[in-house]
Amino acid sequence: QVQLQQSGPGLVKPSQTLSLTCAISGDSVSSNSVAWNWIRQSPSRGLEWLGRTYYRSKWYNDYAVSLKSRITINPDTSKNQFSLQLNSVTPEDTAVYYCARDRRFENDYWGQGTLVTVSS
Amino acid sequence: DIQMTQSPSSLSASVGDRVTITCRASQSISSYLNWYQQKPGKAPKLLIYVASSLQSGVPSRFSGSGSGTDFTLTISSLQPEDFATYYCQQSYSAPPTFGQGTKVEIK
Numbered sequence: 001q002v003q004l005q006q007s008g009p010g011l012v013k014p015s016q017t018l019s020l021t022c023a024i025s026g027d028s029v030s031s032n033s034v035a036w037n038w039i040r041q042s043p044s045r046g047l048e049w050l051g052r053t054y055y056r057s058k059w060y061n062d063y064a065v066s067l068k069s070r071i072t073i074n075p076d077t078s079k080n081q082f083s084l085q086l087n088s089v090t091p092e093d094t095a096v097y098y099c100a101r102d103r104r105f106e107n108d109y110w111g112q113g114t115l116v117t118v119s120s
Numbered sequence: 121d122i123q124m125t126q127s128p129s130s131l132s133a134s135v136g137d138r139v140t141i142t143c144r145a146s147q148s149i150s151s152y153l154n155w156y157q158q159k160p161g162k163a164p165k166l167l168i169y170v171a172s173s174l175q176s177g178v179p180s181r182f183s184g185s186g187s188g189t190d191f192t193l194t195i196s197s198l199q200p201e202d203f204a205t206y207y208c209q210q211s212y213s214a215p216p217t218f219g220q221g222t223k224v225e226i227k
Contacts, residue, residue, distance in 0.1 A: 046218060046219075046220050046221065047164070047207060047209075047218035047221075048218075049215045049216045049217070049218075062214060062215075064215050065215070098163055098164075100163075105152050105154070105169065105170060105211035106154040106166055106169040106170070106175075106209075106211060107154075107156075107164070107166060107209075108166050108169075108175065110163035110164060110165075111163065112163060113162075113163050
């Protein structure tokens, strides 16, 4: 049974960096057959895919074009987890953030969600 | 990006009703369409993948159909635990995109 456990602060100041971690159990971040996504949800934007990391003999990342200059997703093989960093946040980045496993074309396991509020 | 449009945005139904939710893509996505159920305060849960495949553990009253641009999620006999918001998502091309959701409420 795959489980994803998210951690990270729920409050971030404007212009600072949002950092979240997703710890994986029951699978490996280095699996050759899945990808590891970050997705967020807000009333104004709905569900929005942010990006992913995956391993296919080497590491790859894909990011949403609108966030490409501000986002980094990194795997941590020593801890079997992956992380999200979003720089220069504004109140528009306030949302519930989810990590999720992308099995092939669908997200079959999700983290519990983290409400991140951007406010001074 | 491919736009996903669901209809209706909300509906009221009674336990035992047959419920149908539709999802339309702005261009053909073959069968790369997934359905999720979300309850308040919880993460989305995968119900149907590649248009019509039932995710393990999901009751058989849920079914999906369609291909190209038009897709349907059907709940054959609505149960109390099915009152939730449903989302479609295309995985045909990056970035994956979601519909705006359909809220199923108790009549």
